[in-house]
Amino acid sequence: MSVLIDSLLAILAIYLALQCLLAQRLIQTVFIFFAFGLALALTWVRLGAIDVAITEAAIAAGFMGVLFLDALRDFSPAVSKKQQNLEAVRNPLPGNDTKRPILPRLALGLGLVLFLLISLEAVWNTPEGKGLTVVTGVMLPDSGVEHPVTAVLLNFRAYDTWLEIGVILMGLLAIFAAGGKEVYRKSGMTAEDPVLRQVILFFTPILFLFGAFLLYFGKSGPGGAFPAGVLWGAIGILLHLGGRPVLTVIPRWLLYLILTIGPGFFILLGFLLMTTGSTLFEYPPAYAGILILIVETMAAISIAAALTAIFTNLNQMSEEPDKIESNN
Amino acid sequence: METYKIYILTSAVLFVIGIGGVFMARHFIKKIIATVIMGGGVFLCFVSFAERDALTFADPVPHAMVITGIVVAVASAAFALALARRIYQLTGEQSFPIDK
Amino acid sequence: MINLPTSSLPAILVGLPILVATLSLFFRSRGKAVVGLLGSLLTAGLALIAFVEVAQLGSVIHILGGWEPPLGILLRMDPLAVVFIGMTALVGVFISLFAWWYFRAQESTNGKFSLFWPLWLFLWAGLNGLFLSNDLFNLFVTIEVIGICAVALAVLSGKTDSLFAGLRYLLAAITGSMAYLFGVALIYGSTGTLDLGLLGQILEPGKTTTFALLVITFGLMVKMAGFPFHFWLPPAHSSALAPVSALLSALVVKGAFYILLRLWAEVFGISLTYAGGQLIGLAGAVAVIWGSWQAFMQTNLKLIIAHSSVAQLGYLLMIFPLLILAPGVVAGSADWLSPAWTAGVYQVMAHAFAKASFFLSAGIIIMAQGHDHKGSLRDLASRMPMTTMAIGIAGVSLIGLPPSGGFFAKWMLLKGVFLSGQLWWAPVILTGSFLTAGYVFMLLRLAFAPARDQEPFRPVPHSLQVVALLLALGSFLIVFPAENLIQFLESSETFGSGIESIMEGGAYGNN
């Protein structure tokens, strides 16, 4: 039975992935991508990775999907004739292709198939490594938290996690660099719609509470900083869409404070502990739990702020003044 | 057949679809999505191994790595999207001119 | 490895730049620059201290969180790593200084450039982290840090070209990272560990390992723009701002090479075959010829320099065939390993200095002339003798004329080629040099040629030219401590005794 479910899920994921890329229209692609994300999240659940599933649903499918959706505001007008032509041309079936040389595509297809076969064989024959389950199990009591994933994320491999929180910040900076603005203007989409406003007002505290819950629950079960951060970030996104761009109302220094407090606090704490003679991110076992919680909270705040900022930036991209000017 | 075997095969397929998409897709968004699909395949591989190695709980290290990886991948994808949108604004191009 | 002396320096080397970068975000553009510059100097100082420490103690480690591998992550600072860190610091300081004056000179045009400083410090931290990392997954995170920061820097100029190039670069980088990660997943699945040291001991040859090796190699080759995958490099490097181009070509691509080197040497030694090494070498050889030829045919200065990077990176790939023993060769008799290693390290350093200088000079020229068509070089020798000199010296190092670092690298490479009897690489090396001479001297020729058109010529601050010149000189000066440096490197895990892992490998698939 479970094999059947698993197989169906697997086939679904593959089908969606293929469809996503083969879809004729961009909007289809994006929606199928949403579906793909959900299918993947289901897969994680099937594999017992609840944390991953939450993160996937929240960030990979949810947040990313929203970003893609938002991007469609830019691209969808263009998905007219030009885009369709492009898509038609993109069809890998031979015969339809009159403009482009067929040989490279054939070669590419052949290569893909071969590569697929080889990789299937490779993954199929993977030797049985033992994983680190046992070691984690042994070390878990010393970590200060009960949930092994959280223990790995914030204690055993805190270094990776810290860098990763940093990466989100860097992603934001990179978006600035790509042409985003550091200064947040009021969103063009004014939330005159009272229903939307009500919805937003309704969801804000719920999301916040749920996020806080996840954060705290992360200590002992699935959850933790990332889901919490994403949920809080969702608040920011919603408020932004609802015409209450949070990031413009707070002072600049505060904005940067909340953006950087996650990685900043993380590393400052690490350095502080290092002055006591321990290594970086080595928490005294007695205080490990509480320190991790604080770190997580800070991280969640920063992630939320960063995601919000990323979204608002991308959201504002289509309204860049220079673009408008050039259109006129 | 064990569960993880199904998913591990799936992971390979997803990875190949992703990489094929990167090479073959034209539109920026599709290319970006293709990388995300690639990532999905990779993560699936990790998590499958975690499931395989599960004792009382699944191997947490791959889980942690996948979470990290997802965040990193999303950050990259968001950046790529920003670039794509910026390019579209400035030039109206939706794909690399060289590939036309 | 656990028994090595520990030190907190590795952690600080990564943590501090990020902290400073974070701090700098609070400032506006001028403040960012000040903090950024200070941070650069600080980080460079740390690198110097680290160098001294390793010189005194030998390899040191830092066990993060006190959790030993395989569960935890270990930072390992061995001579090879510290040489790379030191090189990054040296080149980085010069580029920072250059950027300081460069952006000050252009402040009025765009305030957005101040983002350079946090991004650069993040990048630096990523590089340091990469050189120090001893963990497969951590390496992934660091190359992602590097990748994002690098692309962000590349698009900083905001020009359409750079955006296209940046997106291409980013997609390539993501694809590469994902491929790399796929390999990591498979390795983890088959061994249950990520620590390089442990992996080197327990990794079994097999189809999966080979596949993982392949995708990892592919991912890293894409990142370091190895021959068939160099497609992103020339546009990205040529369209970025001058200090950024310098960073990208001098440092960023070297990161991927470093991982490749480490992984091949320490982890996958067992799966390698002589023929596989030859193929990598072939890729390198084609890169050398193709990149040089393309550079020769370009008409824009920065494109010339960017294509030259492709070629120079090809030389790096060419050391791989020399590091893998042919079937039947006994480890003890393989006396060419040391030259080949040295060649790799020196090629990295020489190219870093020379190429950084080259790009900075290009930036100076663009600043003065407003464009970088190679015609803009005309009469440069009388207008900006110092920059001409810098281009000349850096070019000479790229060609590999004595007594430059490039010469030293090529000398060692050729020596390795001769000693190993793989003579077929020699013509490639020489042809590469020859073609390199072609484009370098094409530039110099223009520099001495009379100016054709009376284009406006804006004076450029002397400080910028001095920095470029110093970097160029650096590519020569690195030769002088060569003997000590080689001795120093030979005490490294990877470089000296660690080499044994390669020599003992090659059992699989060799028969």
Place this chain on the structure above:
Amino acid sequence: METTSILPLLILGSSFIPGTLILLLREDQSSQRTFLNIFGAVAKVSLIALVFAGYMRGEDYTFVFSLAPGLNFTLRVDLLGLFFATLSAVLWLITTLYAIGYLEGGRHRRRFFAFFSYCITASTGIALSGDVVTFFIFYEFLTLSTYPLVVHLGTDKAVNAGRTYLWYTIGGGTILFLGVVGLSVIAGPIHFGQTEIIASLISENATQLAILFFLMLAGLAVKAAIFPLHSWLPISMVAPAPVSALLHAVAVVKAGAFGIIRLVYDVYGIETAGYMNLLTPLAVFAAFTIIYGSVRALFQDDFKRRLAFSTVSQLSYIALGVAITGVLSSTGAIVHLVHQGIMKITMFFAAGIVAETYGFYKISEMNGIGRRMPLTMGAFAIAVFGMIGLPPVAGFISKWYLGLGAIETGSYWVVLVLLGSSALNAAYFLPIIYRAWFCEPVQELVPRRRSGRLETQALMLIPVVVTGLLSLAAGVFAAVAGSPLSIAREIAERLYLL
């Protein structure tokens, strides 16, 4: 035996440091520049004199800096090296004076003199190199430091000439590089003079060694302008006269010739090279070049181009002398290093003076110039007679030894080549003399530059007279102890006794 001495390094520094300082000066600080130039040149000459004296007392001057295992930077003083270094230093001093006069009021003098100094640094470096690697380092350094001099005028023609110059020299350098690396791999680090190393290897590695020999030879032959690798030389004539002078007399071409001497005598050893039969191709190519260069020179109307082809021809005398085994021909080859140098530099000086003073670049314009500038053209005439091989000018001595050496080994065809070359030399040089001295000027000759009653600027005139007299003296006083010939003979005798 390995005593380290800083003196060889100082000799290099005596031109390198002034060069760098000049680069740091401003363009208009000409008096400081002149001071640095002359100071450096004089310092170099005196240092070399000091070392020479010390060497003659039996002292050993070696400076070793190890770059890497098997890759040493070695400066070592031996007689042959000193011989060449002295030539470089003395001619540099003279040429510097000339150049100061020649370039008075010209553009980019800072650059010019700086690279001029670098050029001579490289040249002395080549002379004092103690092993193949160091030689190669300076050999390439020479290429680079000469380039800005070749393209100094900055015209399109000059720049294109620079291009060709570089393609050739870099190509040669690349091939030499291959050979040098190969040699160091097969034989390890070889000091010049340790011919026994190669000799002990020939039984095993004969083929490789032969291939390496020809690789290195080809690399060196580029600078020595041996056919078919000579075309860069006439083209790079566009350089200013002092550059051409130094380039042709000492720095570049001699580096190649000197390298060939080193390669054959001090690396492979004559016996080994002869045993392996490596020298016959060299002899054939050299002989062909002698004739070819002369024939080409016949047809050149451009004064400096004719001189350049003459250089092509004359240089191969050295190679030819090396290729013939025997004390006499070796002496001839070694002494021709110096003799050709001083004679050819005189000629180029004269050509430069004529061009600067009267604006004449073509031989056909030079009617009657001899009476207007008797000293210049007199010196030129001396050099011409030397080139033809007429006594008592220096060239006769070289040719005499080469001819005797050829006969000694029974290579009668070499004598024919020498004679043919002499005839051709006469055929293309004497018309210049004829025009200058025995033809009436076509139009009124109005000098563009002159100082006082002298025929041209004193700083240009003195060098040409000095070198002219030197070429005469080198021939007339050839038998005196300390003359180039006596030193060359001693070098050759030591070679054959070893």
Place this chain on the structure above:
Amino acid sequence: MIWFLTIALPLLAAIITAFIPAGRRGSGLFFVSATLPAIWLGLVDESGVTAQWFLLESHFSLDTPRRILLLLTGILWATSALFAGSYLKDDARRGEFSFYFGAAMAGNFGLLVSAEAASFYTFFALMTFASYGLVIHSRTPFARRAARIYLVMAIIGELFLITALYLAVKSAGSMLLADIPPALAEDPNGPIIFFLGLIGFGVKVGAIPLYFWLPLAHPAAPAPASAVLSGAMIKAGLVGWMHFAPVGLVEWTSLSFLMVSLGFTAALGAAIIGLTQVDPKTNLAYSSISQMGVMTVILGIGLYGGIPGGLILPALALYAYNHGTAKALLFLGTALPARVGGFWRILMWAGLGTGVLAIAGGPLTGGLWTKYLLKTFLGETSLPGAQTFLILLTLSAITTTLLLSRFLHLLHRIEAPSENAVPAFILPWILLLLAGGWWTLSPALLPTGLMNHITKENGIMVFFWNRFTNWSALWPITVGIVVMAFTLRFATLNLWPAKKPLLPPGDFLHIILLAGDLFAKLLRKGISLLESGLHSVQGPEQIFYRVTDNKRTSQISDSAETTLRRWEFVGIGFFIFFLTLLLLL
């Protein structure tokens, strides 16, 4: 010291007289004093010296024949210099003339006193090339042409000469010239080496067939220069031969025969051709060739062996002495008729007549004595056909007389100044007259061995007053004079050309030139073809530039790079790379 002065003083004098105005004015005296050391050496038997510092270690010493020749040379240069001092007083290029004159003088002295190859060659070359300046002195087209031909021949000579020297020195194993003849005698290649030397010096000597520059060059120079050219410098070649010839040591029949026959050909042929000339100096030049032919004969006899070198060589030198003084006298004399008038003309004609007689071997002249030496040797040698040669010798006396009387006739045609005028330069001419060939009889010059050999116990005066010898000397001269007189007297017989020479000077040369002209077009075409061919064969770099500078090349490489950059091709590259690596691992 005196040895060095011999060479250095002329050089010094050359510089003083060329560049210093005062020196230019008193050039004659300067040069005369510069010749004094040479004359001293010619008269006094000094022991040789070694100059280690000079060239490749030089030795200076003299043997009897060279001493005789040095004396001759010294006298000739001294008188010519004095002559030139006043003769060229108003010449615009006097300084230049002095320079070359002095240099040639130094060379001439130097080559005589040099005892070893390098310095000999040095001075030989110095003399040769310096005399180019003398030949071209007048700058007339004729002089330029003569000078050019002279130079070409000189260089050819030098080339043979240096080859011969290389081989000889190598063969002797020593640079000393004295070692060469014995070495050549031993060496199996000796004849070849000698033959090379024969050619090399033969150019200077004007031997058949290398003489053709001579009738052009000698007359082209001013009279004093012609005098030394024809009287002294031409003997330098003879000296060279003497250095190479292993006289009395070998029996090189064919070489000997060759030399003798060539000598007689020259002696008779040149005289006949000379008769067809209209310029007195050309006439004299042919006479020189003719006389040198006679000297060639003497040397040729020596090579057949039997007669020791100690006899032949001094005899040869004496012959040269006689000829040199007389010929110089005549050459200088060509300048006189136009300037000498009245009473002085008698003296002039007497002097000229004496000179002619001396050359022709007339009674009571040195010529008779020197010719008798030759006759003696011809009589003694076992060379086949010696009798015939004796007849030919007599015949040559007739032809010489004819030639020289023709010379006198040509001089006679020159219009004399009406008044009783005499130029200052008659003084050196007279001095030269006094230094004439009689001195060959003096014990100062005549080696005792030779004298004993010729005159046995009779003593020299007995020979000289011998009626028979005088008669046998007189009749051929008489015949010659009578023939000349007859042909001049009777218009029908007076076929002598008056304006244009029957055969152009340099006769044989014109055949060469004619042949050259025939081929010139072809040759020029070939040369230009060669040059353009060589010019178009530009180094390999040109091909390289053609490829790299081509637009198409850059297009191709651009499009290739573009292809590589396309994502699809990146993908294909990836798969190829991947699969290959997979197969290899």
